[in-house]
Amino acid sequence: xxxxxxxxxxxxxxxxxxxxxxxxxxxxxxxxxxxxxxxxxxxxxxxxxxxxxxxxxxxxxxxxxxxxxxxxxxxxxxxxxxxxxxxxxxxxxxxxxxxxxxxxxxxxxxxxxxxxxxxxxxxxxxxxxxxxxxxxxxxxxxxxxxxxxxxxxxxxxxxxxxxxxxxxxxxxxxxxxxxxxxxxxx
Numbered sequence: 241x242x243x244x245x246x247x248x249x250x251x252x253x254x255x256x257x258x259x260x261x262x263x264x265x266x267x268x269x270x271x272x273x274x275x276x277x278x279x280x281x282x283x284x285x286x287x288x289x290x291x292x293x294x295x296x297x298x299x300x301x302x303x304x305x306x307x308x309x310x311x312x313x314x315x316x317x318x319x320x321x322x323x324x325x326x327x328x329x330x331x332x333x334x335x336x337x338x339x340x341x342x343x344x345x346x347x348x349x350x351x352x353x354x355x356x357x358x359x360x361x362x363x364x365x366x367x368x369x370x371x372x373x374x375x376x377x378x379x380x381x382x383x384x385x386x387x388x389x390x391x392x393x394x395x396x397x398x399x400x401x402x403x404x405x406x407x408x409x410x411x412x413x414x415x416x417x418x419x420x421x422x423x424x425x426x
Contacts, residue, residue: 241424242340242355246347246400247362248391249384250369250376252407256362257343259414268334270344270352277329278303287325313386323350331355348400349392358424360417361401363394364408 245267247253257267278284279302289296292311298304312319327350334342334355347353364372366388373384398404403423405416 241357242342243424244347244353244356244359245341245343245362246353246359246397247345247364248369248394248397249345249387250371250373251362251364251394252372252405252413253343253345253362255407256360256405256413256417257341259417260341265341266339267341267343268337268339270330270334270342270346270350273333274326274330275303277333278326281329284325284329288322291321291325313390319390327352345391348397353400358402359400360403360405360420361394361397362405362407363398364406366394368408 245253245256254269257269260267278288285297288308292308295304295307308322312322323346330350331352334352342352342356344350344352347359353359369388370381370384373379373387374381377384403420405413405420407413
């Protein structure tokens with residue numbers, strides 16, 4: 241059975257994935273895969289450069305993250321155009337990986353949920369998520385809110401998911417996860 245871990249920025253998807261990995265499960269990280277593919281896949285490089293412009297990649301070959309982020313956040317149309325380039329490669333890469341677990345911040349937005357049998361929404365209060373991201377990425381509250389506004393609202397992720405894990409700093413995440421794994425193995 242293939243299981244996807246969904247949730248917005250700062251919800252704790254990566255934390256949940258680390259718990260799974262400690263238990264011996266490998267988790268495909270869609271965000272890390274997208275970054276790797278953007279760096280290594282010549283066709284993605286060409287299409288992004290055609291879309292955004294010649295400064296999309298720096299002289300050292302690395303992605304110009306500031307320029308791409310600016311383009312991405314400028315409009316929903318721009319975000320969709322980038323996603324239309326990158327997502328198909330991530331989908332194929334996940335399928336080729338043979339892994340049963342996947343983590344994605346845009347599970348339902350991207351449609352990658354169609355590649356899994358069940359989904360888990362990791363949720364946390366908005367203020368907790370904001371604080372986590374500000375500390376982790378050393379960015380302003382305004383920037384965090386800008387990213388959050390680009391993602392599917394948490395209430396919608398909950399509605400689409402098969403299971404929910406509450407990561408508010410109070411609930412026992414491991415116990416919630418074990419219960420879900422037991423239900424999936426029945």
